[in-house]
Amino acid sequence: MITIEREIMMIKTLMAMMLSFMILGCTTTSTDSLKNNMSERQKINSQVNETLVQLYKEAKGSEQMALQAKGILIFPSVYTAALVVGGEYGKGALRIGNKNAGYYQTVTGSLGVQAGAQSKAIILFFMTKESLTDFQKSNGWTAGAHANIALFKVGADGTIDTDTAKASIVGFVLTNGGLMFNASLNGTKVSKLDI
Template identity: 45%
Template sequence: MNKSFPSLRTLGLAAALAVGGIAFVGCTTTPAGSEASGPSARNAMDQNVDATLARLYSTVPGSRELVQRAAGTLVFPSVVGGAFVVGAEYGKGALREGGRTSGYYSTTAGSVGLQAGGQSKSVVYVFNTPEALQKFKSSKGWTAGADATVAAGKIGANGSVDTQTYQQAVTSFVLTNVGLEAGAAVGAAKITQISM
C-alpha cells in the first residue's frame, strides 16, 4: 500500500468537516458587518438609540419628562433572544447623560424553562438618582436585580408614568413590536461596558 496517498477514511473525515463548516457558517444569525466598530458603528448606534427613545416617548406618556429628569438613561435598541428550553439574550446599547452618549454597553441574559422561538425587544433603563448611576458606572459588570433593584416602569390611571416610577432608583421599560410590555421585568441581565 502506498503511504503517500491519504486513506479513504481521512478523505471522508476531511470532506465531512468541510461540509459541516460550510453548513455552520450558513446558519449564523449575525449579519455580516454587525461587529463593526469605529465612528460609523457609533453613529449607527446613536441613531438607533434616538429612534428607540422617540418610540418610548410616543408609546408611554410622561416618559420624556422622566428621561429628562434622570441622571442617566441606558438604551438597548435591539435585545435579541432565542430559545428552546434554554434561552439567551444579547444586545448592544448606549448610556446617555444630559442627552449625550457617555459610553457603550452590551447586555446578556440567560433563562431556563418551557420556552421556544425567538424575539426582539428594546430595553430602556432609567437611572433616576445620581447615586444609582454612579454605582452602575463604577461597576465592572452590573447585573439587574443583583447589583440594583430595577423596577418595571408603571403607567398610572391617567395613562401616564406614575409617581412611584419617579421614586425608584432604577426603572426599566421593555418595548416589543406591539408596544410597551407592561410590568415586564428585566431579570438578571448582565451589563458590561464595551468599545465601539
C-alpha cells in the first residue's frame, strides 16, 4: 500500500527527473547549434580562401588591390536558379586585414524570360574606409541602392584598369569558366548572418 508521503516523494522525484531531462535537452540543442555554427563558419572560411586564390590567378593585379582594400566581402558560391522567376543565394565572409569580421548572406530575385541554374563567386573590394563603414553599419545593404560598385575592367596590358582601381567598391564575378566581364551586381542584397 502506498502512503501519501511516499506518493508525494514519487511525484517530486518524477518532477526532478523531468526537469533534468528538459535542462539536458536544452543544453544538447544549444551545443548542437554551436557545433553547427562552427562547422558552417569553417566551411565558409575554407571556400573563401579557395576563392581568393582563384581570383588572384584570374585577375592580374587583384592581389595587390586586395592589399590596399579596407575590407573584402567574399561569397564563394552564389547559386542561381530560374524558371521565369529567378533567385540567387549564397553565404560568405567579410575580411578585414586577413581576419574575418563577420559572416553574410546574399539574396537576389529577378523576373523575366530565364531558365537554368549556375554557381558563381562574388567578391567586393571596399577600397575606402567610408564605403566599408557604410556597409558594416547598414541593416541590409543593396548594391546600386546603398552604393555603386565598379565591376572590374582589364586594361590593354592585362591588368586591372586604372579607372576601376579608383572606385570606392570594386566587384569581381568568377564562374567555373573564369572571370565574368558583363555581369551586373545591382540589386544584390546583403545581410549579416548570425553564425
